[in-house]
Amino acid sequence: MSQEPERPATALRRLVNGYQVTQAIHVAATLGIADLLAGGPRGSDDLASATGAHPDALYRLLRALASIGVVREEADRRFALTDLGDCLRSDAPESLSGWAAFVGDSYHWQAWGALLHSVQTGENAFRHVHGIDPWTLRARHPERSAVFDRAMTSLSRQVVASVLAAYDFGRFGVVVDVAGGNGAFLAAILAHHPAIRGVLFDQPHVVSGSGPILEAAGVTDRCEVVAGSFFDDVPGGGDAYILKAILHDWEDEECVRILHTCRRAMADGAALLVVEQELGPANENPASKFSDLNMLASPGGRERTPEEYAVLFAAAGFRFVGVTGSAVGTAVFEGAAA
Ligand SMILES: C[S@@+](CC[C@H](N)C(=O)[O-])C[C@H]1O[C@@H](n2cnc3c(N)ncnc32)[C@H](O)[C@@H]1O
Structure with a gap:
């Protein structure tokens, strides 16, 4: 019928x-x-x-x-x-x-309720509603942080197989996942490439939740866990530095600060791997266009074009090497020391 x-x-x-x-x-x-x-x-x-x-x-x-x-x-x-x-x-x-x-959690929901404010002013809705940024709020509310971390694990698991199929992490000896959350993405890389060692870096209250995920993937013995802030220092010694779903959380000025911190920690031959969604052509790709709105409302960042990533890279001492897309629209934007 x-x-x-x-x-x-x-x-x-x-x-x-x-x-x-x-x-x-x-x-x-x-x-x-x-x-x-x-x-x-x-x-x-x-x-x-x-x-x-x-x-x-x-x-x-x-x-x-x-x-x-x-x-x-x-x-x-x-x-x-x-x-x-x-x-x-x-x-x-x-x-x-x-x-x-996470998506229906009241504090996140309230931020989206102020989207009109964001669109009228260009300001971040979350800070307008709550008076603080989401990272500070979650650091003060461990139960909310745990829900958010689980949300990030959800999203990582949705894309990691496609990213692994598209991009060869196997050429690196040590991979540092900067702000890698509870470690789901890094754990999958280590499980896929048994010769790689990993360093999981994130805020103390976030990396403290990584144990079960690393253990379930069988990679605990190949993964060091380090706590800190990417505005201060990130661990040295990596051959590749992953920033997955990080730069999209921040406006350009903070992105350059984060990239500078990474550049300081990286040897000249190390690779910068920014893993983010591709925005895609006009009239298509609602997932990335709405993710961009989510960045406006919630953390206060944006999704970017390859050209926009290249500008950020240059401002922090990197040259843009290229972009590797994947079947799910998540891409690896690669940089190297300029
Ligand atoms: C959108 S989540 C992405 C997590 C993970 N990379 C992923 O893709 O699942 C952003 C991450 O940035 C971390 N973060 C926020 N501020 C940070 C800081 N100052 N230093 C280190 N990590 C930070 C959060 O704890 C969170 O895990």
């Missing part, structure tokens, strides 16, 4: 109501619904008692999620996981449970 094309007004209303989908998935992720359904279908009352949720309200959440394919409603208010919902399991290979938990 052929389907009527969606009318423009209907399509727009669906897009406008996107916030409802975000929160509904966020709540399901926070309650751990996908993990509870991993063993097979369960009734909504049963799920309510397992999660401490209100039975009728949880049923309404689940039937809404079933209408968009995140779960499937069966007879007698029983629900099953779909392929989509399976990606919300915390142990799914490309789990998005951490990302879903």
